[in-house]
Amino acid sequence: EDKVVQSPLSLVVHEGDTVTLNCSYEVTNFRSLLWYKQEKKAPTFLFMLTSSGIEKKSGRLSSILDKKELFSILNITATQTGDSAVYLCAPHNTDKLIFGTGTRLQVFP
Amino acid sequence: DTGVSQDPRHKITKRGQNVTFRCDPISEHNRLYWYRQTLGQGPEFLTYFQNEAQLEKSRLLSDRFSAERPKGSFSTLEIQRTEQGDSAMYLCASSSWTGGNEQFFGPGTRLTVL
Numbered sequence: 239e240d241k242v243v244q245s246p247l248s249l250v251v252h253e254g255d256t257v258t259l260n261c262s263y264e265v266t267n268f269r270s271l272l273w274y275k276q277e278k279k280a281p282t283f284l285f286m287l288t289s290s291g292i293e294k295k296s297g298r299l300s301s302i303l304d305k306k307e308l309f310s311i312l313n314i315t316a317t318q319t320g321d322s323a324v325y326l327c328a329p330h331n332t333d334k335l336i337f338g339t340g341t342r343l344q345v346f347p
Numbered sequence: 348d349t350g351v352s353q354d355p356r357h358k359i360t361k362r363g364q365n366v367t368f369r370c371d372p373i374s375e376h377n378r379l380y381w382y383r384q385t386l387g388q389g390p391e392f393l394t395y396f397q398n399e400a401q402l403e404k405s406r407l408l409s410d411r412f413s414a415e416r417p418k419g420s421f422s423t424l425e426i427q428r429t430e431q432g433d434s435a436m437y438l439c440a441s442s443s444w445t446g447g448n449e450q451f452f453g454p455g456t457r458l459t460v461l
Contacts, residue, residue, distance in 0.1 A: 335392065338389050
């Protein structure tokens, strides 16, 4: 059965800290892995990763995939209060996204 | 705005009633997905369409649930004889198969079954 495990489940930091969010997966017919940010609304797309070892960056956020060890990490540097959200990892198999339960990040001033 | 839209945004119904939700995908996207999300969980896949063809349904989708995408454009999700356990956020997403796997989500329909 497909499985996605995110850690930590919850993280509380102060503005300016750097955080690393982890995602491990076991998914049949793996095609790619996506990261989403969810505030009190629908998930918003952050990254799609298809190749191992190639970092994707967007501002203070970056992510990388290891297809051999079946995990991905999402880094956020110099966190801001606006980064407070649930971050969802979602491997994509042939047909659908399979979501983890997410990591809840709270950034305090 | 050319994003995914869903209607209604909120629905409160009594147990046993039927409800129908609508999703309008991004216009050039040929794949449309339905997910359900409950509190504290990530979205769970329900079903998806490529154009008008429904290609996969989750075992979560009981026979009370039906989805259509009649002309390969908008889609509807109907729940018959609603139960309190159906209370959740119903999310629609779309993607372009030729463009990769990025799925873009609509704002969701929050269903409360009393």
